[in-house]
Structures are given as C-alpha cells and as structure tokens.
Amino acid sequence: MSLTSSARSSGHRLANPGRVSKLSIRALLALVQGALAVLACVLLLAITYVLFDRQLPSNPVLKADVTIAVQDPVPRPDPSLGRQAGSFLSKDAVLDQLLVQGGLALGAVAVAATGLAWLTAGRMLRPLHRITATAGRIAGAPAADRGLHERIALNGPADEVKELADTFDLMLSRLDQSFDSQRRFIGNASHELRTPLGLNQALIELALQRTDTTPEMRRLGETLLEVNSRHERLIDGLLVLARSEGEPGQGSFVDLADIAEHVVEQTPAGDVEVTCAVEEAPAIGNPVLLERLVQNLVENGIRYNIRHRGWVRVTTGTAADGSTRLQVSNTGPIVPRHEIPTLFEPFRRLGGERPSGRSHGTSGAGLGLSIVRAVSRAHGGDVQAEPRDGGGLIVTVTLPRAE
Secondary structure, three states, X not given: OOHHHHHHHHHHHHHOXXXXXXXXXXXXXXXXXXXXXXXXXXXXXXXXXXXXXXXXXXXXXXXXEEEEOOOOOOOOOOHHHOEEEEEEEOHHHHHHHHHHHXXXXXXXXXXXXXXXXXXXXXXXXXXHHHHHHHHHHHHOOOOOOOOOOOOOOOOOOOOHHHHXXXXXXXXXXXXXXXXXXXXHHHHHHHHHHHHHHHHHHHHHHHHHOOOOOOHHHHHHHHHHHHHHHHHHHHHHHHHHHHHHOOOOOOOEEEEHHHHHHHHHHHOOOOOOEEEEEOOOOEEEEOHHHHHHHHHHHHHHHHHOOOOXXXXXXXXXXXXXXXXXXXXEEEOOOOXXXXXXXXXXXXXXXXXXXXXXXXXXXXXXXXXXXXXXXXXXXXXXXXXEEEEOOOOOEEEEEEEXXXX
C-alpha cells in the first residue's frame, strides 16, 4: 500500500468515529479476562460432562439409600416387615443436573471474574492515567514551553510502565533545556547586537551633520539609517518575542479599552483613518506586553493598508463566551484564507514583502503577529484572524476575563 492510500485510509477511519470502539482499555481488559475465565469454566464443564458420561452406568443410579428397619432385631425374610426407601436417577437425569448446576456456577464465576478483572485493570492502568494527566496539563498550557518543568516521577517496580514514565520525564527535561537555551540565546544575541547598531547610528548621524557632506553621501547615510532602524526594530521584536513566550510574571489588573485608546492616540496613522470604539475589557496580565500586543496590531493594520481611503477599526468588549475581546480590522490587500496561519510565524509575510503599491509605510520585521500570538497565549488566551470581504484582515484576541 502506498503512503497516499495509507494516509487516505487513516483519514477515512478518523472521519468515521462510529467505527472506532468506544470502550476504554480498562473495560476491554475486564471483558477479555472475564471471557477467558468463562471459556476456561466452559472447557472444565465440558470435560467433566464427558468423564461423567463415560463413567456412569446405564442402569438407574441410587440417589439415596436408606433402610428403615423394624424394632425386632431378628431378621425376617418377609419383605412386608421392613421396607427399603430409596429413589433412583437415570444417567440422563444426572447429566442434566450436572449441566444445570455447572451453568449456575459458570454464571457466578463469570460475574466474579469480570468484577475482579475490572478492579485489577484499574489498578494496573493507574500509572498510565498519571502519565496521561501530566501530558494533558503540559499540552493544554497556553504557551509551548509552559509546564515543561513538570515531571511524572513515577515510583514502583522497574517494569514497562515505569520505563515509559522515565522516558517521558527525560524527554520533558531535554525539551525544557532546549526552550530555555533558545530563549537565552535570543536574549543574549539581541542585547549584544544593540551596541554595534547604536554605534553605527551615532557615526552615520555624525557624518550627515558635516558641512562638506555631498548629496550622494547624504542619501546613502539616510538609507543606512533606515536599514539600521529596521535592524533595531528586528532586535527589539526578538527581545519581546523571547520574553513573551515565557512566563508573563506577576500580572495586574488592566483594561484593554484604556490600552487601546492610548495606543491609537500615540501611533502615527498618516492618511489612514484609525477609529476606536471600546467597551470595558478587564484582564489580568503584564501591562507592557499587552500594550505591545495592541500596538503591533494597530501598526500592522496601518502598515499593510491601501494608500487612499484606508481605515483601521479597534474595538474591545466581552465575547459571547464571557472572555475579554480585542478586535482590530483594516482595509488592505486581499489575503487568501489558506495563508493566514503562516502570518503568525516569525519572519513570515504574505507573499514575502507586501507590494509597495498596496502597502502603507515601511515594511516590518515579520514579528508583529508572532509577538501578538505569543503574548496572548502567555496570558491564557488566543488570537484568530480571518480575511475581510474586500481586502484586509479581522484579527481577534481573546483573554480570560478578570473578575
């Protein structure tokens, strides 16, 4: 079978959940062990039946043999002076009784064996439930590296289950070290790169202030300053991304409505109309990171917009499920729905750089939406984007509502 057909058959099985057994492993083990016990009892009953069938004589079998004697100790040949009481069973009756009594015992054994198998299977699967619960807590963490410090630390004999738990703990330890090393590298590299960039900017600005600077040199200096500024934005974005993917620290009460109004007032919009319609949106989190989240969304909405009659709308409020909601929508180029997930990956843009005739302002570093997703997940929320009819995006951030 080819890989394609195998994947297709697997997808068909997943698409038909009714064909998959809904019984748990514990129930299956109990049923299997109970069935094996019943089968053993059936075989035992069958062997007993065959042996009795071969050994019993064909004439009637005495069921009870009791002699009632008269008080006269002298034996008398006359049968009327005494009687012999007894009842006789035929061979078929004895075998029928064997089947009936054996069937009742078989039923009792089946119930007892299934119940005992259920208890035994539950105890045997208890370590697996612990492994599953730990993996579920780690997988359900809002950030990819959240919870990797947790370990199963299973105690018990060195069997297959403990080997699985120890292997899982080792994998978590290595993943935790990998994520931690990545964050430290990004932070250290970003800080080390700030110094030469700051020095370059100072030297270029000093050269541009000279009176003997030619127009060609001035244009070159302005270009270098723009390149230097973009590198600074990139480094700043890497720092924020590295910090937002970790623990947000001690959170405080914030209102996304206040943050949205402040960001809209402080962000240059050019010829793009930016409107803000906010309602109370309380949340618990890091105010600096949440402000950067809103700022990235607003700046992206302005940067990737149309040149004339473009707009950006910022709204806050409460979602249908009771969570806090922030939504930023804008006009702009048409975004294919299948390319939206790639926009949240670092250094990924729609089709590379946006076309200069359709974009507004300079291009970013490709980290804006990545930072938005990292910050939202670090605060226990999430972000979703969908294309707007006529072009542009509708980006919605949901966070747990502060009570």
